[in-house]
Amino acid sequence: MAKVYKSGYVAIVGPPNVGKSTLLNRFLGQKIAIVTPKPQTTRNRILGILTRGSFQMLFLDTPGIFAPGYRLQKIMVDTATRALHDADLALLMTEGTRDPGPDEDRIIQLLSETKTPAVLALNKVDVLPDKKLLLPLIELYGKKGAFTDIVPISALTGDGLEELLKILAKHLPEGPQYYPEETITESSERFIAAEIIREKVFLQTGEEIPYSVAVKVEEYKERQRVLYIKATVYVERDSQKGIIIGEKGRKLKQIGQLARQDLEALGEKKVFLELWVKVRRKWRHKDQDLRFLGY
Numbered sequence: 001m002a003k004v005y006k007s008g009y010v011a012i013v014g015p016p017n018v019g020k021s022t023l024l025n026r027f028l029g030q031k032i033a034i035v036t037p038k039p040q041t042t043r044n045r046i047l048g049i050l051t052r053g054s055f056q057m058l059f060l061d062t063p064g065i066f067a068p069g070y071r072l073q074k075i076m077v078d079t080a081t082r083a084l085h086d087a088d089l090a091l092l093m094t095e096g097t098r099d100p101g102p103d104e105d106r107i108i109q110l111l112s113e114t115k116t117p118a119v120l121a122l123n124k125v126d127v128l129p130d131k132k133l134l135l136p137l138i139e140l141y142g143k144k145g146a147f148t149d150i151v152p153i154s155a156l157t158g159d160g161l162e163e164l165l166k167i168l169a170k171h172l173p174e175g176p177q178y179y180p181e182e183t184i185t186e187s188s189e190r191f192i193a194a195e196i197i198r199e200k201v202f203l204q205t206g207e208e209i210p211y212s213v214a215v216k217v218e219e220y221k222e223r224q225r226v227l228y229i230k231a232t233v234y235v236e237r238d239s240q241k242g243i244i245i246g247e248k249g250r251k252l253k254q255i256g257q258l259a260r261q262d263l264e265a266l267g268e269k270k271v272f273l274e275l276w277v278k279v280r281r282k283w284r285h286k287d288q289d290l291r292f293l294g295y
């Protein structure tokens with residue numbers, strides 16, 4: 001008898017910084033979501049499509065779920081919560097290196113309000129000196145009664161990922177192949193370019209700067225296999241503009257160089273990247289500005 005084909009949405013949800021985007025990229029074998037050591041890196045829902053012989057998994061990478069303060073954070077948490085409600089299957093991801101905290105409790109509460117089956121992945125087990133340390137944690141999460149399966153993984157090294165994929169496939173509903181095999185995302189090239197630039201800002205600046213930054217691609221044109229990209233880095237204050245530009249423009253140049261290298265590797269073509277910095281006061285708090293910036 002022929003095996004049924006399976007497909008559906010798998011929402012990757014969890015607290016900030018636990019490795020959700022790293023996992024998505026690893027599953028796809030390609031970087032479509034930016035990753036940084038700072039929490040609250042992902043701000044949008046990102047679709048990643050994994051097609052195998054017997055299934056098509058539509059992964060939704062999401063912003064971290066936590067107690068939001070300002071407007072952008074509220075939108076981020078709402079985006080993740082909505083993805084959870086849209087999904088056929090929830091993959092709650094957290095760190096296997098610490099006890100659950102208020103964010104985990106909040107997400108487990110959200111899960112209990114849906115009928116979506118949920119798998120728990122305990123990530124970053126590569127940093128554990130001994131895997132035995134996981135046992136009490138698995139027991140603790142098991143008692144919460146919210147998960148069909150609990151899987152220790154390392155999104156960084158790939159440990160446990162095939163096992164996790166098998167478990168996810170098991171819970172996936174029967175369904176058609178929605179996208180052609182070669183499609184891996186619906187993100188536009190412009191969006192990915194803006195995200196890569198934002199990633200470099202996150203990596204190259206400290207304090208609150210990353211959280212005050214948004215990037216908008218203004219022009220994206222290809223001429224004779226050369227990509228011309230013009231983008232604006234928005235900040236909230238004049239002082240932040242000075243920091244991003246840096247002494248003699250060094251910081252902005254460095255951000256631009258790093259972004260250009262990634263963009264060239266991604267598109268396999270030469271890239272001209274022009275970056276501008278503009279102040280848009282308190283954009284994180286204003287609905288109109290947030291919409292303008294794609295949130």
Ligand SMILES: Nc1nc2c(ncn2[C@@H]2O[C@H](COP(=O)(O)OP(=O)(O)OP(=O)(O)O)[C@@H](O)[C@H]2O)c(=O)[nH]1
Nearest residue numbers: 016017018019020021022037040041042064155156
């Ligand atoms: N040691 C270790 N580090 C990891 C692992 N997975 C992710 N990381 C690191 O954890 C940090 C956060 O990773 P992300 O993938 O950006 O995490 P995220 O959950 O998408 O974070 P937000 O988008 O901010 O919610 C990065 O520094 C990753 O390199 C892992 O399995 N082991």
Ligand SMILES: [Mg+2]
Nearest residue numbers: 020021041042
């Ligand atoms: Mg992320």
